[in-house]
Amino acid sequence: MGHYRVSMDIGGTFTDVIAYDEQTGEYRAGKSSTTPSDLTEGVFAALNSLVPNVADISFIVHGTTQGLNAFLTRSGERVLLLGSEGASDQLHIARGPRWKLYDLHYRKPEPLVPLSDIVAIPGRHSFEGEELTPLGEDAVRAAAARAREEGIQAIAVGYLFSFRYPDHELRTRQILREELGEEVTISLSHEAAKEWREYERTSSATIEAYTGPVVRRYLTKLENSLNDKQLGVPLHVMQSSGGILTVNSARQRPLQTLLSGPVGGAMGGVALAGHLGRPNLICIDMGGTSFDVSLVIDGVPDVSPEATLEGLPMLMSVVNIHTVGAGGGSVARLESGGLRVGPQSAGANPGPACYGRGGTEPTVTDANLVLGRVDPQWFAGGQMSLDAEASRRAIATVGDALGLSVEAMAEGICDVANAKMAQAIRTITVARGIEPREFTLVAFGGAGPMHAVFLAQELGIKEVIVPKFPGAFSAWGMLQTSIRSDQSESYFYRDQDLNAQDMSAKLRAMGDSGMEFLAHEGVSAEKASIGYFTDVRYAAQEYTITVPLIGAEEPLDDHFIEALAERFGKMHAGRYGHSNLGAPIELVTLRATGLGDLGRAAPSTDPEFMGDLPEHRSEVVFSGQAQGTRVLRRGDLGAGALFSSPAVVLEETATTVVPPGYQVKVDRFGTLIITAEDHS
Numbered sequence: 194m195g196h197y198r199v200s201m202d203i204g205g206t207f208t209d210v211i212a213y214d215e216q217t218g219e220y221r222a223g224k225s226s227t228t229p230s231d232l233t234e235g236v237f238a239a240l241n242s243l244v245p246n247v248a249d250i251s252f253i254v255h256g257t258t259q260g261l262n263a264f265l266t267r268s269g270e271r272v273l274l275l276g277s278e279g280a281s282d283q284l285h286i287a288r289g290p291r292w293k294l295y296d297l298h299y300r301k302p303e304p305l306v307p308l309s310d311i312v313a314i315p316g317r318h319s320f321e322g323e324e325l326t327p328l329g330e331d332a333v334r335a336a337a338a339r340a341r342e343e344g345i346q347a348i349a350v351g352y353l354f355s356f357r358y359p360d361h362e363l364r365t366r367q368i369l370r371e372e373l374g375e376e377v378t379i380s381l382s383h384e385a386a387k388e389w390r391e392y393e394r395t396s397s398a399t400i401e402a403y404t405g406p407v408v409r410r411y412l413t414k415l416e417n418s419l420n421d422k423q424l425g426v427p428l429h430v431m432q433s434s435g436g437i438l439t440v441n442s443a444r445q446r447p448l449q450t451l452l453s454g455p456v457g458g459a460m461g462g463v464a465l466a467g468h469l470g471r472p473n474l475i476c477i478d479m480g481g482t483s484f485d486v487s488l489v490i491d492g493v494p495d496v497s498p499e500a501t502l503e504g505l506p507m508l509m510s511v512v513n514i515h516t517v518g519a520g521g522g523s524v525a526r527l528e529s530g531g532l533r534v535g536p537q538s539a540g541a542n543p544g545p546a547c548y549g550r551g552g553t554e555p556t557v558t559d560a561n562l563v564l565g566r567v568d569p570q571w572f573a574g575g576q577m578s579l580d581a582e583a584s585r586r587a588i589a590t591v592g593d594a595l596g597l598s599v600e601a602m603a604e605g606i607c608d609v610a611n612a613k614m615a616q617a618i619r620t621i622t623v624a625r626g627i628e629p630r631e632f633t634l635v636a637f638g639g640a641g642p643m644h645a646v647f648l649a650q651e652l653g654i655k656e657v658i659v660p661k662f663p664g665a666f667s668a669w670g671m672l673q674t675s676i677r678s679d680q681s682e683s684y685f686y687r688d689q690d691l692n693a694q695d696m697s698a699k700l701r702a703m704g705d706s707g708m709e710f711l712a713h714e715g716v717s718a719e720k721a722s723i724g725y726f727t728d729v730r731y732a733a734q735e736y737t738i739t740v741p742l743i744g745a746e747e748p749l750d751d752h753f754i755e756a757l758a759e760r761f762g763k764m765h766a767g768r769y770g771h772s773n774l775g776a777p778i779e780l781v782t783l784r785a786t787g788l789g790d791l792g793r794a795a796p797s798t799d800p801e802f803m804g805d806l807p808e809h810r811s812e813v814v815f816s817g818q819a820q821g822t823r824v825l826r827r828g829d830l831g832a833g834a835l836f837s838s839p840a841v842v843l844e845e846t847a848t849t850v851v852p853p854g855y856q857v858k859v860d861r862f863g864t865l866i867i868t869a870e871d872h873s
Contacts, residue, residue, distance in 0.1 A: 195251035195425065197244050198794050200671035201236055202256045202457055203227055204480045207573075207639060208235035209665035209846070212243040213672060213794035215251065220797050222665040222846055224573055229542070232259070232411065233418050247422035252791065254429040254437050254671045258454035259411040260404035260447055264502065267305075269403035270347040270378065273340050274306045275333070275365060276395065277353045278326075281313040283392045284351075284399060288506075302504030305403045306349070312336045314365070318358045328361045330368060337372035349402040351382040351395030356683055359383040378405045385448055386508030388782055389683045393499065393506040400507055401448035408447035412440050427715065429676075429791075434510035435460045435494050436677020436788065439714050452500070452511055454667075459487035459494050459512045461670025462635055465660055466492050468796050468862060474658075475618060475632045477648070478667060479641035481558075482538040484519040484614050486621050487512055488632075498681070498728065498739055498784065510679040510786070515621040519613050521545070521558040521640040525606045527591055534610045546587035547579040555591055557610050559584035560603035561643055565813040566841060566850045568824070573639075574845030600814055611644055615651040626770060633658055637666035642842075642849035646867060650852075659865040661797065664846025669794075676789035678710040684783045687732060688758065691780065693749040699783055700725050700745050707787030716789030728782040729761045731773060737781050738764050799863040802831030815839060815852045827865075834859040837870065 198213040210223040225238035236255075244250060263269040274284065284304045293299040314336070315329030340348060348369060355362045362381040369379055382391075382398040416428050430443040431453035443450050455478060462476035466489045474489040488495040500511040518536020522545055525534045534557065539545050543552035545559050547569070561567045562584045569579035585599050592602030622629045630653045636645030642659045649657050660666055680703040684696070704723040711721045725745035728737035740761050744753075762772035807829060813822040820839055827844035835858050838851040842865065851857055851867055858866045 195249040197250045198252040198672055198792075199240070199244060199250050200254045200256075200457070200668040201240065202454065202665070202668040202671065203232055203235065203258060204454070204482070204639075207481065207664070208232070208239050209668045210236070210239040210243055211662065211665050211668040211672060212240075215794075218795060218797065220662065220669070220794070222662045222668075224576070224664065224846060226542075229540075233415055236415065237418070247419060247424050250424060250426060252426060252429075252672075253419070253424070254431060254674075255415065256431040256454045256457045256667065256671055257408065257411065257450055260408040260451045261454060263404050263407040264400065264451070268407075269305070270406040271345055272306050272310065272347045272349050272399055272402045273336065273345045274311045274395070274399060275314050275336055275348065275350045275352075276311060277317060277351075278313040278315045278329070279317075280353055280391070281311050282308065284311065284395055286392070288392055305399050305505070310345075312339070314352070316352065316361050318352075318354045318361070320354055320357075322354075322358045328364055330364070333365050333368045334372060337369050340377065341373060346376070347378040347380075347402040347406055349380045349382070349395070349398040351391065351398050353391055355381070355383040356387050356389060356394060378402055378409070380405065380448075384446075386681075387683070388508050388681055389685075390508070393508050396505055397448060397507045397509065400451070400502075400505065401446075404451060405447040408450060409444045412444055416440050431456055431671055431674070432510075432677060433500070433512065434496060434677055434679055435463075435512045435674060437671070437674055437791075438676060442710075442714065448507065448509060451502075451507070452514065455483075455485045455487075455514050455516065456512045457667035457670040457674075458485065458637055459489070459514065459670065460674045461637070461660070461666050462487065462489045463492065463494050464670065464673035464793075464796075465635060465658070465864075469658070469860070469864065471633045471658075473632045474635045475622065475629060475654070476635045476637070477614070477618070477641050477645065478638040479614070479636075479644060480520050480638045481522040481544075481640070482518070482520045482540060484517050484617060485638075486515045486617050488621060488627070490627075498782070508681075513621065515617055517613060517617045519557075519610050519617070520638075521556065521561075523557050523610060525555045525557070525560070525588075525591055525609070527594055532591065532595070532605060532609050534606055534613060546583040547581065548577065549580050549583065553587055553590075555584070555587040555602075555606065557606060557640065559587050560606040561640075561850075563588055563599055563603040564607070565811060565819070565822070566643060567848055568841075568843055571843055601817065604814060604817065607644070607647070611647045611651060614644065615648050618648065618652060626768060629654055635660065636849075637663040637847070639664040639847050642847050642865075644850075646851055646855060649867075655869060657867040659842075659847075659849050659867070661863045662846055663844075663849075672794040676711055676714045676716050676787075676791060678707040678714075678785075678787035678789075680704075680707050680785040680787075682783050684727070684780055686780050688754050688778050688780075691754055693751050693753060696783070697745075697749045700742070700785065703783065703785035704746070704787075707785050711787050711789040714789060716791065720790040722788050724786045724788070726784040726786065727757070727780050728784070729757065730779050730781060731765075732777040732779050734779075738768060739784065740764060796862055798861050799830075799832040799859065802834035802859065804829075806834065806836055811841070813839060813841060813850075820853065830859050830863075832859055832861045832863070
């Protein structure tokens with residue numbers, strides 16, 4: 194049996210791998226440049242530096258951005274959409290956002306399927322399940338013939354009321370398989386999302402069909418490459434919900450992996466909250482291309498039952514992550530006489546000007562290098578040497594236009610980037626009634642610790658935490674999660690009409706289905722658990738809140754609705770600032786979440802720091818002034834080390850910058866805890 198637990202995270206600039214040796218309890222982090230032409234090359238470049246033999250791996254999990262990148266760049270598969278006759282254009286009709294009602298420049302998001310690729314299929318159920326019109330099987334066969342003639346390899350099916358009565362969609366797939374074989378991707382809306390709202394459900398199926406072939410090809414290639422190297426355990430893939438599943442299940446439901454790349458950091462935050470006893474965290478992940486923000490609230494991830502990506506909705510459980518184009522590779526440019534940073538990125542190739550790969554545009558990394566906040570000789574742990582003069586030349590191209598020195602322009606670039614990232618944090622906190630000053634800021638990603646304290650200053654946050662291996666923290670987080678199954682079923686009832694026995698029966702069936710899935714994924718019964726939830730709203734309202742059902746594993750009695758209403762009222766007050774106890778409520782959707790424990794990598798602890806702090810100092814620019822700044826190697830520190838800023842802490846996967854006025858302490862887990870100095 195192997196003894197390495199391994200996770201892999203592919204970013205826009207770097208590919209990170211974490212390996213945990215179960216025999217020694219040691220963590221090791223590897224990093225290599227992402228290889229866009231063949232992502233597996235970057236994966237194995239990092240993996241081979243940590244694990245001598247793939248056969249020694251006992252557990253492996255991977256976060257992929259393949260589907261997300263295909264969606265964002267509109268490079269997915271051409272999709273043929275089959276819809277109910279008389280209601281087949283719902284993807285283009287869409288849903289008008291109320292918050293854009295008075296925006297004269299608003300344009301609906303462009304659907305993934307043009308009207309010319311939507312086929313109306315006869316057949317209709319009523320909302321009560323009566324078959325009003327039989328399925329038009331000849332029309333389905335004609336659609337299959339068209340797909341064959343035009344070389345279309347992905348088909349989405351979205352019929353009215355299929356979430357309750359799926360027989361027409363199931364028969365459609367059967368016909369399509371008879372006509373087209375097994376190679377064509379077919380996504381049924383009731384399988385992509387077994388919930389009401391035909392537009393959102395059809396959108397989910399369409400996105401799955403559009404991105405699915407790309408995801409399947411990539412996962413199959415990666416799995417085959419690992420198997421060729423004698424991998425003896427299943428490959429697991431992160432889900433957008435923060436759980437994991439085997440690669441075979443991921444290929445069947447590729448939509449669930451769409452946001453799996455950024456989610457690892459959020460799950461690492463959950464584990465960190467438990468280790469450090471800080472239940473409320475703002476997790477920021479700043480890499481080379483993007484800046485991702487997620488929350489841990491009361492020790493659990495902030496998960497939503499739906500998501501919207503570039504205006505297109507998806508019905509699936511997803512960790513709430515707000516992303517903006519701000520990373521180390523974000524390009525600074527002048528626009529209408531002002532400075533903008535991002536969302537354009539220099540990426541991995543050519544990268545920032547200082548990489549020496551042909552890039553000439555100024556980036557955030559170039560700005561930090563000019564300010565002395567990056568060691569040009571020990572970037573990425575010494576894997577790269579940076580060209581500071583190239584950075585100065587690039588920044589001068591915008592600085593000269595504004596009449597600013599190179600240093601002033603560099604600090605301006607960082608200030609603009611910080612303002613953009615601070616606004617992203619406000620969007621996921623203040624805009625939802627959450628006070629960021631009551632949270633601890635956790636910074637990771639290759640560039641996150643470099644900007645975190647400046648963001649904390651902007652937002653009034655009192656404490657910043659930089660975990661071990663911050664540049665590979667998302668990969669570390671993947672080792673801390675569980676197999677996850679999410680079941681949902683529409684269930685419309687007013688509180689006064691609810692039948693507790695019927696609801697219990699529905700929940701038991703969903704729980705049994707979840708347990709079956711966990712068993713299929715290799716989880717033993719004693720390692721599996723099911724949690725139950727329901728989406729609730731006040732009668733005649735539109736939006737719901739997902740409320741836990743406490744004790745739902747036992748038969749519900751007729752009095753449970755009172756406790757549910759009280760719990761919903763408290764959550765409603767917390768979300769919206771008010772509640773209306775005693776007002777009638779409606780249940781909309783039942784949910785069952787299954788979790789299966791496959792073991793975790795234990796947290797590492799640092800030996801006690803016994804020596805003296807090194808006194809190496811360098812000139813670093815803060816607030817327009819070059820100041821003598823302590824420069825430390827994180828590997829030289831240990832538990833109990835304590836020092837004041839200004840300071841720069843170097844390590845293989847990231848650089849932490851602490852401006853004047855702060856104190857840094859290292860805890861027993863090797864975490865950097867940064868707090869403002871008390872001058873009272």
